[in-house]
Amino acid sequence: MTYDLLIKNGSVVLRDEVTKLDLAIKEGRIVALGEAIDGEAQQVIDAEGKTVFPGMIDIHVHFDDPGRTQWEGFETGSAMLAAGGCTAFFDMPLNGIPSTVTKQAFEDKVALGEEKSCIDFALWGGLVPDHLDDLQDLFDCGAIGFKAFLSPSGNAEFKSVDDLSLLAGMRKIAELGGILALHSESAPIVTFLQQEKLNQGRTGFDDYAESRPPLAEVEAVSRALLFAELTGCALHFVHISTVRAVQRIQAAKKAGLNVTLETCPHYLLYNHDDFKKLGVVGKCAPPLRSEAERIGLTNQLLQGQIDLISSDHSPCEWKDKDKENLFEAWGGISGGQFSLLSAIEIALDHEISLTKVAEWTARHPAERFGLSARKGSIGIGKDADLAIVDLNQSERVTRERLLQRNAFSLYEGRIFPAKVLTTINRGTVVYSEGKINSSARGRWISAKA
Numbered sequence: 001m002t003y004d005l006l007i008k009n010g011s012v013v014l015r016d017e018v019t020k021l022d023l024a025i026k027e028g029r030i031v032a033l034g035e036a037i038d039g040e041a042q043q044v045i046d047a048e049g050k051t052v053f054p055g056m057i058d059i060h061v062h063f064d065d066p067g068r069t070q071w072e073g074f075e076t077g078s079a080m081l082a083a084g085g086c087t088a089f090f091d092m093p094l095n096g097i098p099s100t101v102t103k104q105a106f107e108d109k110v111a112l113g114e115e116k117s118c119i120d121f122a123l124w125g126g127l128v129p130d131h132l133d134d135l136q137d138l139f140d141c142g143a144i145g146f147k148a149f150l151s152p153s154g155n156a157e158f159k160s161v162d163d164l165s166l167l168a169g170m171r172k173i174a175e176l177g178g179i180l181a182l183h184s185e186s187a188p189i190v191t192f193l194q195q196e197k198l199n200q201g202r203t204g205f206d207d208y209a210e211s212r213p214p215l216a217e218v219e220a221v222s223r224a225l226l227f228a229e230l231t232g233c234a235l236h237f238v239h240i241s242t243v244r245a246v247q248r249i250q251a252a253k254k255a256g257l258n259v260t261l262e263t264c265p266h267y268l269l270y271n272h273d274d275f276k277k278l279g280v281v282g283k284c285a286p287p288l289r290s291e292a293e294r295i296g297l298t299n300q301l302l303q304g305q306i307d308l309i310s311s312d313h314s315p316c317e318w319k320d321k322d323k324e325n326l327f328e329a330w331g332g333i334s335g336g337q338f339s340l341l342s343a344i345e346i347a348l349d350h351e352i353s354l355t356k357v358a359e360w361t362a363r364h365p366a367e368r369f370g371l372s373a374r375k376g377s378i379g380i381g382k383d384a385d386l387a388i389v390d391l392n393q394s395e396r397v398t399r400e401r402l403l404q405r406n407a408f409s410l411y412e413g414r415i416f417p418a419k420v421l422t423t424i425n426r427g428t429v430v431y432s433e434g435k436i437n438s439s440a441r442g443r444w445i446s447a448k449a
């Protein structure tokens with residue numbers, strides 16, 4: 001047989017082991033996996049000494065397209081992810097204009113993504129108070145899940161849910177058999193503490209962090225879990241940042257609730273002191289936490305209590321970040337290019353198997369969102385979505401290396417202990433040696449497919 005692509009001699013990250021194998025690819029799929037594959041191929045990549053991961057599926061990014069492409073957009077956003085070893089992403093329903101809360105907005109966004117994204121993608125639909133009647137349509141369109149905010153989103157166009165609309169939304173999503181992703185910080189706690197700080201004229205780094213304490217996350221998570229028990233709605237908690245919230249979610253899972261959680265690299269690699277040192281590039285919600293919390297969360301990840309890692313890449317222009325008053329600066333980390341490298345750094349630091357990296361970044365995301373027949377792992381018949389990584393080279397993050405629209409990042413200056421060399425989406429080389437293949441096009445992934 002003549003293959004389209006043959007990847008030889010790489011250390012391949014499988015489900016339970018990392019082993020030296022050749023990979024043969026035809027028509028976008030892996031068709032053979034073995035110790036020495038013979039045969040013609042249109043293209044051969046020698047991956048001797050390199051590690052082949054399943055491409056990361058980043059289930060949480062904000063690409064702001066259409067409407068705020070000065071912040072990001074599908075083109076730069078997907079290129080940035082591809083440079084980081086991602087082969088698929090799920091775009092959040094807010095920060096673009098309009099928000100993805102209607103059938104029309106959803107369909108328009110699918111068309112834009114197919115035109116501009118260089119890797120595969122799925123779309124979240126929004127659960128907001130004035131669009132409860134659109135949930136059915138969004139589900140029918142193929143939304144990968146729904147997203148709601150329990151506290152103000154920082155974006156006037158995307159309203160947070162009050163308890164009544166949350167319950168009604170959960171009831172409907174349970175009936176549809178969908179998944180609801182929640183930004184879980186308590187609106188009353190955050191609003192109350194923020195007002196206290198503003199009344200005192202206190203707007204610095206400590207003040208911002210103190211206005212969103214761990215308890216705000218714990219309260220919101222606890223309430224949502226009780227609502228899920230009441231309604232039977234499946235939940236996914238995004239960007240969880242505290243040990244106590246992980247414990248509550250795990251307890252609910254043990255009790256039989258259909259619930260998962262993610263954390264993000266910034267909560268695992270940075271703390272509140274880094275926020276003060278590095279400045280407003282580290283502003284996010286929930287905020288970067290204490291060192292004790294960071295260590296605790298990392299231990300929970302290593303113990304298998306955190307299902308997956310996402311970037312929560314939420315960019316903006318520098319002028320939106322550049323504020324003296326920390327409450328006025330845009331909340332969001334621009335770091336989507338470095339999630340896979342962050343996960344690799346954590347695995348190497350703690351001397352655990354690289355199979356764990358693949359579990360956090362690819363297999364669990366695919367399993368949770370029903371994509372594992374085609375994506376999330378390396379095996380015969382699967383889409384050839386791959387990241388070839390060199391563990392013998394480091395990656396120093398400089399502005400010139402950033403492919404996102406606005407070149408500033410919390411990760412600037414960091415040295416990762418590995419480097420992404422090549423990213424392959426359904427058999428097509430999308431990124432190699434610092435360059436994007438500008439003719440590569442991703443496909444929209446419908447939840448219904």
Ligand SMILES: NC(=O)NC(NC(N)=O)C(=O)[O-]
Pocket residue numbers: 062094095153154155183239283284285286312314331332333
């Ligand atoms: N409007 C946002 O994009 N917010 C995001 N901002 C963060 N995390 O700081 C988020 O995911 O909540």
Ligand SMILES: [Zn+2]
Pocket residue numbers: 183238239285
């Ligand atoms: Zn959020």
Ligand SMILES: [Zn+2]
Pocket residue numbers: 060061062092312313314
């Ligand atoms: Zn987000």
